[in-house]
Amino acid sequence: MKKTVQVVGAVIENEHGEILCALRSNAMSLPNLWEFPGGKIEDGEKPEETLCREIHEELGCDIEVAQMVEDTTYDYGNIIVNLRTYLAKIVRGEPDAAEHAALVWIPRVSLKSLIWAPADIPAVEILSAERTETA
């Protein structure tokens, strides 16, 4: 049976209403696709705990997690990914692309100009149709 992995992604919004988008590197699976930074939930972790841990490890900053944006399950063929995305804000530090090929801040209306990992597309659709939190 195919494995389903539980993954969480942070939709980090700044004070200008822009969202942090991360480009998966050649060293990662799904290379050269954009994603919400995050990762796999480990045993015993709450989704919010995973997000704070992963963002600290991957981007070197700390976040506060707010409400869920979307819960999607996508079958990549070799693996099934259940991706839950959450709104978040940086509370300490600046994001640094330690693992990703690039990080960019993009306004919600322009999110669809990037090529996203397929599991992220429902969240991107929701976010690009909504007003910014700060608007």
Ligand SMILES: Nc1nc2c([nH]c(=O)n2[C@H]2C[C@H](O)[C@@H](COP(=O)(O)OP(=O)(O)OP(=O)(O)O)O2)c(=O)[nH]1
């Ligand atoms: N972090 C993250 N992963 C995503 C997103 N969309 C999506 O399909 N994924 C996939 C990619 C990976 O298969 C898995 C998350 O794994 P990970 O972030 O821990 O990445 P990884 O490179 O260590 O995983 P892997 O190479 O072992 O697959 O979920 C997303 O928005 N954020």
